[in-house]
Amino acid sequence: MDVTRLPRRDLALTAVGVGAAQFGNLYRPSTDAELEGAVQAAWDQGIRYFDTAPHYGLGLSERRLGALLGQFPRDEIVVSTKAGRLLRPSPETAHLRDVAGGFDVPADVRREWDFSAAGVRRSLEESLERSGLDRFDIVYLHDPDDHGAQAREAALPELARMRDEGIIGAIGAGMNQSAMLADFVRDGDIDVVMLAGRYTLLEQSALDDLLPLAVERGVGVVIAGVYNSGLLARPRPPADARYNYQQAPPELLARVNRIADLCEAHGVTLPDAAVRFALAHPAVVSTVIGVRTHQQVTQAAQRAATDVPVSLWADLVAAGLLRADAPVPTAVPVA
Numbered sequence: 001m002d003v004t005r006l007p008r009r010d011l012a013l014t015a016v017g018v019g020a021a022q023f024g025n026l027y028r029p030s031t032d033a034e035l036e037g038a039v040q041a042a043w044d045q046g047i048r049y050f051d052t053a054p055h056y057g058l059g060l061s062e063r064r065l066g067a068l069l070g071q072f073p074r075d076e077i078v079v080s081t082k083a084g085r086l087l088r089p090s091p092e093t094a095h096l097r098d099v100a101g102g103f104d105v106p107a108d109v110r111r112e113w114d115f116s117a118a119g120v121r122r123s124l125e126e127s128l129e130r131s132g133l134d135r136f137d138i139v140y141l142h143d144p145d146d147h148g149a150q151a152r153e154a155a156l157p158e159l160a161r162m163r164d165e166g167i168i169g170a171i172g173a174g175m176n177q178s179a180m181l182a183d184f185v186r187d188g189d190i191d192v193v194m195l196a197g198r199y200t201l202l203e204q205s206a207l208d209d210l211l212p213l214a215v216e217r218g219v220g221v222v223i224a225g226v227y228n229s230g231l232l233a234r235p236r237p238p239a240d241a242r243y244n245y246q247q248a249p250p251e252l253l254a255r256v257n258r259i260a261d262l263c264e265a266h267g268v269t270l271p272d273a274a275v276r277f278a279l280a281h282p283a284v285v286s287t288v289i290g291v292r293t294h295q296q297v298t299q300a301a302q303r304a305a306t307d308v309p310v311s312l313w314a315d316l317v318a319a320g321l322l323r324a325d326a327p328v329p330t331a332v333p334v335a
Contacts, residue, residue, distance in 0.1 A: 001014045001015055001016065001045065001046035001047060001048075001301065001304075002014070002015045003015070003048070004220070004284075004285040004286065005285075006170055006191050006192055006220040006285060007218035007219065007220060008170075008191045008218055008219070008220075009169060009170045009191050009192075011078060011137060011138070011169050011170050011191075012078070013048075013049045013078055013220070013222070013285050013286040014046065014047050014048045014049045014078075014286060015279055015286060015287065015304055016045075016047050016049075016275075016286065016287060016288075016289060016300050016301055016304045017047065017049030017050065017051055017078075017222070017286045017287065017288040017289070018038070018039070018042050018047060018049070018050045018051065018288070018289070018291055018297065019051050019224060019288040019289055019290035019291065020050060020051060020052040020053075020056060020061045020064075020065045020290075021053075021056045021057075021061065021290050022035075022290055022291065022292040023035055023052065023056065023057065023060065023061040023064045023065050024052075024055075024056030024057020024058070024059075024060040024061030024064075024103050024105065025057050025060060025103050025104040025105050026056065026057070026102060026103055026104075026290070027102060027103075027104065028104050029104050030292050032064075034292055034293050034294075035064055035068060035292070036068060037293060037294035038291050038292060038293055038294050038296065038297050039065075039068040039069065040294065041294035041295075041297040041298055042291075042297050043072060045297060045298060045301040046301070047297070047301065048076060048077045048078060049077070049078045049079075049080075049286055049288070050065060050069065050077065050078070050079050050080075051079075051080045051081075051194070051222075051224075051288050052065045052079070052080070052081050052082075052131075053081055053082035053085075053142055054081070054082065054083075054085055054086070054087055054111075054123065054126070054127060054130075054142075055082065055085050055101070055111060055142060056103065057098070057103045057105045058087055058098055058101070058103065058105050058106075058107070058108075058109050058111070059087050059109065059130050060103070060105055062081060062127055062130040062131045063130050063131065063132075065079075065131065066130065066131025066132045066133045067131075067132065069133070070132065074133075074134065078137045078138065079131075079133060079136055079137055079138075080136060080137060080138035080139065080140060080194075081124075081127045081131075081136050081138075081139060081140075082139065082140045082141065082142035082174055083115075083119075083120040083123035083124060083127075083139055083140070083141055083142060083155070083159070084113065084114065084115050084119075084120065084123065084141050084142040084143065084144055084147070084151075084155065085111040085112065085113060085114070085123070085142060086111070086112045086114045086119060086122065086123055086126070087109040087110070087111060087112075087126065088109060088110055088111075088112050089108070089109055089110075090107060090108060090109050090110040091108065093107040093108070093110065094106060094107065094108035102245070113146075113147060115141065115144055115147045115150040115151045115154060115155040116150065116154050116155070117154045117155065117157070117158035119155070120139075120141070120154075120155045120158050120159060121158055121162065124136065124139055124162065124167070124168070135167070135168070135169075136168060136169075137168070137169040137170065138168070138169060138170045138171070138172065138191075138192060139159055139162075139168050139171055139172075140171075140172050140173050140174035140192075140193070140194050141155050141156065141159070141172070141173040141174070142173075142174055143174070143175055143176070144173060144175070144180070145175065145176075145177065145180065148180055148183075151173070151184075152183075152184070152187065152188065156171070156173075156184065156188050156189070156190065159171040160189050160190075163191075170191035170192050171190055171191055171192075172184070172190045172191055172192040172193045172194065172219070173190065173193055173194070174193065174194030174195075174196065174222075174224070175193075175194075175195065175196065176196045176197050176198065176225070176244070177198065178195055178198045178199075178205060178206035178208075178209050178210040178211075179209055179210075181193045181195060181210050182209040182210040182213050185210065185213050185214055185217050185219045186213060186217070190219060191219060191220065192219060192220040192221070192222060192285065193210070193214070193219060193220075193221055193222070194221075194222040194223075194224050194288070195210060195221055195222070195223055195224065195225075196223075196224040196225035197224070197225035197228055197229065197244060198210075198225075199211065199221075199223055199278065199281070199284075200223075200225065200226055200227070200228050200232065200274060200277070200278060201232055201259060201270075201273055201274040201277045201278075201322070202228050202231065202232060202252070202255070202256060202259070202274075203228070204322070204323045204326050207323060207325060207326060210283075211281055211283045212283075214283040215282055215283045219283075220283070220284075220285035220286075221281070221283040221284050221285065222284070222285060222286045222287070222288055223278045223279075223284055223286070223287040223288070224287070224288045226274055226275055226278045226287050226289060227271065227274060227289075228243050228244070229242040229243055229244055229245050229246075230242040230243075231243045231248050231252065231253075231256055232256065232270055232271055232274040233271055234270065234271065235260060235263075235264070235269045235270050235271070236257065236260055236270070237253055237256045237257065237260075237270075239253070241253065241256075255321065256270070258319065258321060259273075259316065259321050262312060262315050262316055262319065262321070263312065265315075266308070266309045266311060266312040266315070267309070268306060268308050268309070268312065271303055272303045272306040272308065273306075273308055273312065274303075275287060275289070275300065275303040275304050275306070276303070276304065276306055276308045276329050277313075277326075277328065277329070279304065279329070280326075280327045280328050280329045280330075281326070281327045282327065287304075308329060310328070310329075310330060313328035313329075
């Protein structure tokens, strides 16, 4: 599989990465057998980038992913985690499930926001302990939407110090919005950002701020949420499809069905086009796709290698379903 190096760091990411939220029982339990098959399939498909976070399953994702990656040569894989939510014991809620967080796990710990310098350093130390890994190649600040000042003044400088100490390979932030990420790229000493849901076949708002700035400043962009929480994940969206983790409104369902019409007319599926589109922007170094099974991993790799007719993109633009200024694939697909 093709790899792209971060412009500022000697670190290469595969075009497709494994998003490990489902390793933390996102929405429903994942079995150990399913996840073992997913990681093995990723290796077999040439995928070498894996992303996790303390938030995913209250640490379960980090524990599971770290254990499963132990069978592979460490220097041949790239692993990222996130900081900003510390996990603290919560015996008073241990009898409950983490329903509010979206994960089917016991709520025996709670999340505490902490973007202080000490907090992000402690977060990394605890992630290393949970995962059993010797290092994380990338650490992102996780959703600092309501903590922008502290992220800028304390968390990012501390991550930079840890990077300069050789503890981390690259640093950045991961969010569901592009505006604050653009601010971090403009003002901070960062290497890579993860953008979820704001640059997809359905919406391209990041073209207005983050993406051109990332190209200008030499900051890599990892695209997550390429399916907009599931709305683009099937050839046709079901009536109960999610968008931004909630029920998709009727007008978005109608728009996606119009996109699907054109995809079918050109002999490709909606999710095939969604993955190929996200990889085409010059700022994008990888797209992280959430998976639970080996079939989903294989499917993601196949979608990245789908040959999408150039005429599809032109028809989407003509129909007002894709911005005319969005870069589209024109070369040989990912192999």
